[in-house]
Amino acid sequence: MASSRRPTYKPVQPGSRDKAPDTGEAAQPGVISASKSAPPPAAPDNQRAKRPSGTQGSTQQAPGRQSVPAGTGGQQLSGGKAEPGNVLVFPEPRGKRLRRNVIVAACIIAALVAGLLLAAVYSPVLAVRTVTVSGTKLLKPAQVQAALKPLLGTPLPQVSDEDVNALLKPLVQIKSVTTQAHPPSVLVVQVHERVPVALVKRGKEYLLVDVDGVRLGATAAPESVKLPVIDGGAGTIGKDLFQATTAVLGALPANVLAKLSNASAKSVDAVELKLVDGQTIIWGNAGEKELKARVLEALLKVPADPASPVNIYDVSVPRHPVTR
Numbered sequence: 403m404a405s406s407r408r409p410t411y412k413p414v415q416p417g418s419r420d421k422a423p424d425t426g427e428a429a430q431p432g433v434i435s436a437s438k439s440a441p442p443p444a445a446p447d448n449q450r451a452k453r454p455s456g457t458q459g460s461t462q463q464a465p466g467r468q469s470v471p472a473g474t475g476g477q478q479l480s481g482g483k484a485e486p487g488n489v490l491v492f493p494e495p496r497g498k499r500l501r502r503n504v505i506v507a508a509c510i511i512a513a514l515v516a517g518l519l520l521a522a523v524y525s526p527v528l529a530v531r532t533v534t535v536s537g538t539k540l541l542k543p544a545q546v547q548a549a550l551k552p553l554l555g556t557p558l559p560q561v562s563d564e565d566v567n568a569l570l571k572p573l574v575q576i577k578s579v580t581t582q583a584h585p586p587s588v589l590v591v592q593v594h595e596r597v598p599v600a601l602v603k604r605g606k607e608y609l610l611v612d613v614d615g616v617r618l619g620a621t622a623a624p625e626s627v628k629l630p631v632i633d634g635g636a637g638t639i640g641k642d643l644f645q646a647t648t649a650v651l652g653a654l655p656a657n658v659l660a661k662l663s664n665a666s667a668k669s670v671d672a673v674e675l676k677l678v679d680g681q682t683i684i685w686g687n688a689g690e691k692e693l694k695a696r697v698l699e700a701l702l703k704v705p706a707d708p709a710s711p712v713n714i715y716d717v718s719v720p721r722h723p724v725t726r
Contacts, residue, residue, distance in 0.1 A: 526557070527586055528557045528558045528559065528585055528586055528587065529554075529555050529556065529557055529558070529587060530553050530554050530555065530556050530557075530558060530561060530587060530588075530589045531554065531555075531587035531588070532587060532588045532589070533546075533547050533550050533553065533554075533588075533589045533591060534588060534589070534590050534591065535547055535591050535593060536590070536591070536592055536593065537592050537593040537594060537595065538593050538595065539595055540575040540595050540596075540598075540610075540618055540619055541573060541575050541576070541593070541595065545573065546570065546573070546576075546591060546593060549569050549570050549572070549573060550566065550569055550570070550589075550591065552569060553565065553566070553569070553589065558583040558585060558586075558587070558589065559583070561581065561583065561589060562581075563579065563580070563581050566579050566581050566591060567579060574596070574616055574617070574618065575595050575596055575618050575619070576593055576594070576595055576596070577594050577595060577596045578594045579591055579592060579593055579594065580592040580594070596612040596614075596616055596618055597612055597613070597652070598610040598611065598612055598618050598619070598627075598629060599611065599612055599613050599629065599648055599651035599652050599654075599659065600629055600630050600631065600632045600647070600648060600651050600665060601621075601624050601627060601629050601630070601631045601632070602631070602632050603624075603631060604620075606622065607620045607621065607622050608620065608621050608622070608624045608627070608631065610627070610629070611632075611648065612648070612652070613648050613649060613651065613652030614645075614648070615644060615645060615648055628659070628660040629659065629660075629662075630651065630659070630662035630663055630664050630665045630675065630676070631663070631664045631665075632644065632647055632648070632664070632665050632666070633664055633665070633666040642670055643667040643669070643670060644667075646667055646670040646673055646687070646688050647665050647666070647667045647673055649688045649691065650665070650673050650675070650685055650688055650691060651665060653691035653692055653694070653695045654695050654698070655695065655699055657699070658695070658698060658699050658702065661677050661678055661679075661702070662675055662676065662677060662678070663676045663677060663678045664676045670687060670688070671686060671687040672686070672687075673685040673686065673687070673688070680713075681712060681713055681714065681715060682713065682714050682715070683698060683714075683715045683716075683717065684714060684715070684716040684717070684718050685717060685718060686717075686718030686719075687718075690720055693720045693721075694717045694718075694720045697717050697720045697723050698715060698717050701715050701717070701723060701725060702715075712725045712726070713726065714726050
């Protein structure tokens with residue numbers, strides 16, 4: 403006869419799933435047990451991610467995963483080296499690239515310009531072979547060209563106004579010059595001569611002098627030169643009176659200067675001029691000489707009146723001239 407007794411199951415006590423009963427018997431049916439899996443073998447030392455000092459006590463990483471050092475931008479490490487395929491390359495900013503190109507281009511252009519300048523300064527292709535002269539009246543162009551002969555063969559860029567003035571200094575008739583270079587080999591010299599304002603008698607000849615008293619030439623026929631004669635000259639009337647007289651003559655326009663016969667000065671404040679027609683001009687001192695010259699020029703343009711001829715023009719006070 404079959405037994406009516408039911409099988410019974412022994413409940414598992416809490417916390418006893420992971421160990422067998424002390425009796426050493428196999429686990430009873432219906433008892434569920436679990437055990438921890440063995441940890442994987444440790445990675446070799448050369449594959450371990452190195453930790454910087456001072457990181458002890460930090461959270462442990464999951465087994466089998468390598469740590470990524472800070473600052474690698476998320477790059478995977480293999481054997482301690484970055485994988486080239488994972489390196490991020492950022493393009494250079496356009497503005498920076500443009501500035502670099504501009505600087506390089508400027509340096510190249512500067513080098514080319516410097517080379518051209520050096521070639522121009524020292525190249526024999528630009529050597530002076532011809533000197534043309536203009537503006538001469540007292541001198542002849544050939545005299546100026548002869549004085550500038552040492553410049554032949556010198557490169558045009560090396561020729562300056564100072565060099566030309568130094569070579570022309572013995573020619574006292576020249577006050578200043580202006581030079582122009584006409585490549586490849588022509589030097590143009592514009593001469594500014596001193597202007598003679600009077601004649602000074604010395605023996606049988608008459609010397610041409612300018613406003614500074616510089617002797618510009620000589621002539622034996624004073625009537626051929628339409629300039630007044632200074633009575634006595636610098637040696638007789640004294641340097642101060644001579645300079646006062648030449649200063650007055652230098653202020654007169656050429657058409658008035660051509661009408662004068664002679665000039666004299668009893669003092670620096672009493673300069674007198676004589677016209678070829680015999681009239682006298684009382685000039686006074688050298689003050690306001692430009693205004694006095696304009697007033698005298700206007701008075702001389704007034705038509706002569708035969709009924710009351712003018713013998714004296716007094717412009718010593720130019721704002722109140724007097725004729726009598």
